[in-house]
Amino acid sequence: MKDLSELAERGLIVKVHGDARSVHSTNNPTFDTKFSTNRTAKEALARVAAEFIHDGASLAFSAVTTCAAIAAQAFKHQNLTVITNSTRIADEFKNPETVELFVTGGTRTRPKR
Helix, strand or coil: CHHHHHHHHCCCEEEECCEEEECCCCCCCCHHHHHHCCHHHHHHHHHHHHCCCCCCCEEEECCCHHHHHHHHHHCCCCCEEEEECCHHHHCCCCCCCCEEEEECCEECCCCCC
16 A cells, blocks of 8 residues: 555556556546446346345445446335435436435435425
8 A cells, every 4th residue: 555655646646445547547438338348247236136125225326337227226116215426326216206315415305296
């Protein structure tokens, strides 16, 4: 870890949570590009994970593409409480009548009737 700190101090890398990146790297794939990588496996995993979700469950999703695949299956359930730091994942839960949705950084309000 000390070596990474020294490289970061010299401006050769940027430290990020659990990783380090070159300051010269221009490869920053989009969410859609990342989602399409191993898409079949992510969707298969999501189908299995969805079997463990039940109506009334509380779920937390981080902003990664595998979680997005699971969220795409989870929206089928009723009375969920969902917490996420991803607006892309939040958008999977389109029916505010069946989900209490919290997006870190704020709460998405339900539409008035």
